Amino acid sequence: MTLEHLSQQSGSIARRYSYDDGEVIVADFGTADVSVDVLEDVAIVVAEHDGEQTQTEVELPAGEAQAFINNGVLTIEVRR
Incomplete structure (x- = not known):
């Protein structure tokens, strides 16, 4: 799934940044309750807002990925 699709489905603003040593994916979910599970090549993002849940x-590109959420902003960092 592309970040554009993530933005449309969840109502968030999402961006992907590429660097020499990896990529950073950032999505702002605002006041939604967000959780994320990172598997080897995919991140599963679940967002709940106003009783509605989207998954x-x-x-993700190949590499070591870690994810964290701070004030409704999801950041996934992938190191190559």
């Missing part, structure tokens, strides 16, 4: 799978 999205975001394909």
Whole structure:
């Protein structure tokens, strides 16, 4: 799934940044309750807002990924 699809499905603003040593994916979910599970090549993002829940799978590039959420902003860092 692309970040554009994530933005449309969840109502968030999402961006992907590429660097020499990896990528950073950032999505702002505002006041939604968000959780994320990172598997080897996919991040499963679940967002709940106003009683409505959406689940999205975001394909990740090859590398070591870690995710964290701070004030409704999801950040996934992938190191190559």
